[in-house]
Amino acid sequence: MADESLTIAKLLPHLAPALQPARNLLLAMRLMASGGTDDAHAANTMIVTCGIGYQKPLIFLRILMEEVSRIATHQIAIAPCCCPRMTEGEAAFLELIETAGDATPNARAALTRLTGTLDHLPALFVAQGLAAAMADLGRPVSL
Secondary structure, three states: HHHHHHHHHHHHOOEEEOOHHHHHHHHHHHHOOOOOOOHHHHHHHHHHHHHHHHHHHHHHHHHHHHHHHOOOOOOOOOOOOOOEEEOHHHHHHHHHHHHHHOHHHHHHHHHHHOOOOOOHHHHHHHHHHHHHHHHHHOOOOOO
């Protein structure tokens, strides 16, 4: 039993955020990772999270997911939607969005951990757009 919990701690080292909108953003990201960027459940999650102005953050999230998957040099592990913990990649993804708006060095470090490459400037700009869109709606992402 101890070996099993040790394995889970290695695979899912971070707790999922307890506060909104970070928790819903994680859910939308997981849904897009499993069902594609046009997943209707992910879009509904963004509607619930952002209200009537959901379109801009949803589009930025879709573009960010596609850009990260395009430039990643390794596979990014994604936990199931119901999981109360996060993988290292998911934690880096949320840290990227949280820090993209005002702390670019931290955002670049999170993006490098997420993708495994330093060639990620377009993804950084999209993450900044997503962070700004969430903040404009009064729903900044904080962990």
